[in-house]
Amino acid sequence: MSSTITVKTRLPGPKSLQLLAEREKYVPRGISTPTPLFFEKAKGAVLTDVDGNQFIDLAGGFGVMNAGHCPDEVIAAVREQLDRYIHLSFNIAMYEPYVRLAEKLAAITPGQFAKKTMFANSGAEAVENAVKIARKYTGRTGIVALECAFHGRTLMTMTLTSEVKPYKYGFGPLAPEVYKIPSAYCYRCYFGLAYPACEMRCVTNLERFFTVECAADQVAAIIAEPVQGEGGFIVPPPEYLPGLQQICRQHGILLIIDEVQSGFGRTGKMFACEHFGLEPDLITMAKSLAAGFPLSAVTGRSEVMDAPAPGEIGGTYGGNPLSCVASLQVLDLFEREQLLERANRIGEVIRQKFLILQEQYPEIGDVRGLGAMVGIELVKDRQTKAPATELTSRLLKECYERGVIAIRAGLYGNVLRFLAPLVITDDQLAQALEIMEEALKTAVAGQ
Ligand SMILES: Cc1ncc(COP(=O)(O)O)c(C=O)c1O
Incomplete structure (x- = not known):
C-alpha cells in the first residue's frame, strides 16, 4: 500500500503559519477552524496544503464532498x-x-x-x-x-x-x-x-x-x-x-x-x-x-x-x-460510481475497526451509525458516560499531525464523526484508520 500522506514540514508549515497570522488580523475569531492549516488543492479524498503536505480527508468540507473533491x-x-x-x-x-x-x-x-x-x-x-x-x-x-x-x-x-x-x-x-x-x-x-x-x-x-x-x-x-x-x-x-x-x-x-x-x-x-x-x-x-x-x-x-x-x-x-x-x-x-454501495462498504470498514478498538479502549463508549455516517462517542468512564471532550481534542490533533483531517460532533464535543468523501479508496481508508488507531493510542497515553 503506497502512502497517500506526505507530511514534510512541521505542522502548521511556514506558509500556513504566515497565513494564520494574517487570518488572525482580518478574520473574526467567531469563525473557528480547529485545524490550523491552509490548503491549495483538493481531489477525491486528498487535500494538499500550501506547504505541499498531503492529507487524507475524513471531513469532506463538513459533509459536502460525498462525490469527492473536484469530480472531473x-x-x-x-x-x-x-x-x-x-x-x-x-x-x-x-x-x-x-x-x-x-x-x-x-x-x-x-x-x-x-x-x-x-x-x-x-x-x-x-x-x-x-x-x-x-x-x-x-x-x-x-x-x-x-x-x-x-x-x-x-x-x-x-x-x-x-x-x-x-x-x-x-x-x-x-x-x-x-x-x-x-x-x-x-x-x-x-x-x-x-x-x-x-x-x-x-x-x-x-x-x-x-x-x-x-x-x-x-x-x-x-x-x-x-x-x-x-x-x-x-x-x-x-x-x-x-x-x-x-x-x-x-x-x-x-x-x-x-x-x-x-x-x-x-x-x-x-x-x-x-x-x-x-x-x-x-x-x-x-x-x-x-x-x-x-x-x-x-x-x-x-x-x-x-x-x-x-x-x-x-x-x-x-x-x-x-x-x-x-x-x-x-x-x-x-x-x-455506485456511491451508495460504496458508503455501506466504507461504513462497515470503519465500524469493524472501531468495534475491535472498543475492546481495547474503555474510552470508546459507543460505536454507531448508518452507512458511512459513523460516530464514535468517547467517554471518561463507561459507567458514568462522562464525555471525554479533551481526549477527543487531543485525538483530532494527533490525527492531523499525522496527515488525517478528522472532525468531531456531539453536544459535548466528544464524538468522532466520519464524513469522508465516498470516493475514498480502500487503501486511503485503511491508512487513515491505521493513523487514527496510532493517534488514539497516543492521545489516551497522554491523559
Ligand atoms: C442537518 C443540518 N441542517 C442544516 C444545516 C445548516 O447548513 P448551512 O451551514 O449550509 O447553513 C446543517 C449544517 O451543518 C446541518 O447539518
Whole structure:
C-alpha cells in the first residue's frame, strides 16, 4: 500500500503559519477552524496544503464532498456553463438547469406523489424556507424540533438548534413559537430508559407535550434530522421517525425531514429517511447536493410547496446556474460510481475497526451509525458516560499531525464523526484508520 500522506514540514508549515497570522488580523475569531492549516488543492479524498503536505480527508468540507473533491465531470459542466452565463436570477430570467434539477429531485426523493422544489444557497436557508412554507400551508405557527438537533445559524435555525453553546448563547432573543421534544438518543436516553423496554417513550410522550406545551392543532410542523449530525451522529431506533410521522398525519402536522447532512448517499441510501420508510411532506437538502457549489433545496408535496403566493419565497441567488449544473452531474455520478454501495462498504470498514478498538479502549463508549455516517462517542468512564471532550481534542490533533483531517460532533464535543468523501479508496481508508488507531493510542497515553 503506497502512502497517500506526505507530511514534510512541521505542522502548521511556514506558509500556513504566515497565513494564520494574517487570518488572525482580518478574520473574526467567531469563525473557528480547529485545524490550523491552509490548503491549495483538493481531489477525491486528498487535500494538499500550501506547504505541499498531503492529507487524507475524513471531513469532506463538513459533509459536502460525498462525490469527492473536484469530480472531473462537475468541473467540465461548470466550465461549459461559465461560457454561457453565471447569474440571471431565476426570479427575473429563467434557465433550464433550475427546472431540470427540480424534476430530478422530484424523482429521487421518497414519496409517490407530485412534488415541487425551490432552491436557496445554504442549509439554514432551506430550513428557513421549509418553516415559512409549512406555516403558510397549515395556517399554524408552532414548530417542533428535537433535542440534539442542528439546523443552522440564522435566527430561526439557531432557535431550532439544540446545542446552547456555541450556537445560541448570547444571541437572543430567539424566534418565538419553537418547541423542543426529546430525540431518540438511546446512549443517553432523556427518560433514563433502555430500548426496547422503553416502549418508545420519546414518541408516546408527544401526547403529553400537546397537553402541556402546545396544542397539536397549533403545530405547523415537526422538523427532524433522520440521523442527527452535529448533535453526535445519533441514529434513532427504527420506530422513532415512523412514530413521529404517524402522529403528524393524525393531527395535520407537516413532517419536515432535514437531510442537509445525512442526504446524498452518506448513510448508504440517497436519503437517510428511506431507511425508516418515511414520506416527508418537506425535505431540506444542501451540502453534498452540489459538490461544494452553494446550493440548497426544499422539495415537498406540490400542494404544500404552492402554499406561498408568487413573490413570497425566493431570493437573488437561489438556484445559481453553476450550482444547478454541478448538482445534475453529482446526481449522475452517484449512479455511475455506485456511491451508495460504496458508503455501506466504507461504513462497515470503519465500524469493524472501531468495534475491535472498543475492546481495547474503555474510552470508546459507543460505536454507531448508518452507512458511512459513523460516530464514535468517547467517554471518561463507561459507567458514568462522562464525555471525554479533551481526549477527543487531543485525538483530532494527533490525527492531523499525522496527515488525517478528522472532525468531531456531539453536544459535548466528544464524538468522532466520519464524513469522508465516498470516493475514498480502500487503501486511503485503511491508512487513515491505521493513523487514527496510532493517534488514539497516543492521545489516551497522554491523559
Ligand atoms: C442537518 C443540518 N441542517 C442544516 C444545516 C445548516 O447548513 P448551512 O451551514 O449550509 O447553513 C446543517 C449544517 O451543518 C446541518 O447539518
